[in-house]
Amino acid sequence: TLIGTLLMAMAGAVLLIACLNLANMMLARGTARSKEIALRIALGASRWRIIRQLLCEGLLLAISGGVVGLIFSIWCDNLLLHSLTTLLNNVNFSFIVDLSPDAAVLAVTFLFCLLATVLFGLGPAVKATRTDLVNDLKQQVGEPARIGRFNRLFAPRHILVMAQIALSLMLLFAAGLFFRGALKAAGLNPGFVAAGDLIAEMDFTLVKQEPADARRDIFKIAQRARELPGVTAVGVATMLPYNNFTSSRRIMPTRATLSNDPKAPDPGATALYTASTPGYFDAIGVKILRGRDFTEAECQDRDGRRVAIIDEEMAKKLFPNEDAVGQHVRYTIPPKDGSPNDMEIIGVVGAHRHDVQNDTPRTRLFVPFAQGYSGDVVLHVRFNTLDRQKVAGMIPTLRSTLRQMDPNLPLLIMAPWVDLMERSVSLWIIRLGATLFGAFGAIALFLAVVGVYGVKAYVVACRTREIGIRIALGAHRKDVFALIMRQGAIQTALAVGVGLLLSLGAGRVLSQILYQVSPSDPFALICSSFLLSVAALLACFLPARRAMRVNPITALRME
Known part of the structure; x- marks a missing residue:
């Protein structure tokens, strides 16, 4: 809305x-x-x-x-x-x-x-x-002699042009904010390495198969993918970063207690919840900073020992002054299936993003695959090349391999992860905002330039006789040029001043949907002001040059 x-x-x-x-x-x-x-x-x-x-x-x-x-x-x-x-x-x-x-x-x-x-x-x-x-x-042709200096600067037509410039600056500034956000989103370090990773999404809820059988098939698929030429790592997870679907859980240290006092500090933290297999972190290029990865046995046993891996941001929140590895955490809301609500942290991984909307990466919680399996899974296959074309060229090989294992495999998507990231809804929204506001800003700039040029050209035409008299009485043509440009510069400066105030107000309104950009971003403010000022002065240049070339004899003969 x-x-x-x-x-x-x-x-x-x-x-x-x-x-x-x-x-x-x-x-x-x-x-x-x-x-x-x-x-x-x-x-x-x-x-x-x-x-x-x-x-x-x-x-x-x-x-x-x-x-x-x-x-x-x-x-x-x-x-x-x-x-x-x-x-x-x-x-x-x-x-x-x-x-x-x-x-x-x-x-x-x-x-x-x-x-x-x-x-x-x-x-x-x-x-x-x-x-x-x-x-x-x-x-006679020309402006009435009664028009004074103030009216030449602030006649109704000039006021209208100045209003156009002020509104155009506001739109250009808004476009600049979104362009800055789009550039930051494009250059954002996600914390993982998407290049070289081939993605295959499968939804086993679409086939009539017991969850235990589906999990066994998934491990067979991962093992078969590891045998393909050029593959360096394979992992499976229930959630794909930069995708639109998320699942979260709130956890807290097991030794902590929830207080009934609403003013008491909350010992828990909310994290994105992902079930993964061994090799998943290697496949997405995320380092295990401390501890270890899940074992094959932990990921295949649904009723096995409860262990978990968290990212470094979650470790800082839950255990700010101690090592998180070896600590125990539990869900603030116990599992409905009655499974044990106590997990030992066996590893801490580097922080990595799930989306681009937040200024900092959201905290993460990983559990063994069998303990968090939900049916919709993502297979990550990392190759020994970062070249997108070479990775895409392995799609037929991987698809053929999977189809040989099961012709009815519920395969939804298979593509290089880089391609999927570029088609992310979050990035699309940011780019769309930059495009739309950029289009509005460009149209506004064009209209403002046309307005400035039209008014200045008309004013010069009306003052042709006056300019001819000035030149005939000894005024230098450069002085005539400077006169027109000076009036245009004063009007532009006043309009830009008003436009800056409008821009700051617009920035505060846009602050809720900006991406990692200050609503009063000085770079966008300076660039938009400079661009509009230069465009307005260029629009004044042609009429001023025409005034400089007025023939005094022809001007004095005008009726």
């Missing part, structure tokens, strides 16, 4: 920027047509009739933009649907959805176009009809 609300807010901000552009365009057009409008009023035309004509012109522009936007949105919907379908197919999930526009979508699109015209076109239209007939009929 939060993400949907934020996306709607960003889309609304882009729409607002576009509407401000429309209002600016209509203001400029009304000013340029002031003599024509004054003449029509002098000849008997009513103000309402002229306002109605100007609104119709604005509505045509809005509808044209709405049609283009609707076509673009359909194309974007198809891209998003294709990406989502590919992602869900990787987790054996399918869905049917129809994103083609219906009557409601078309009606809402037209309604937005109508509202945009009325809200942002009515003001310029009314302003255009408030004419001073005598002055407007006598008006």
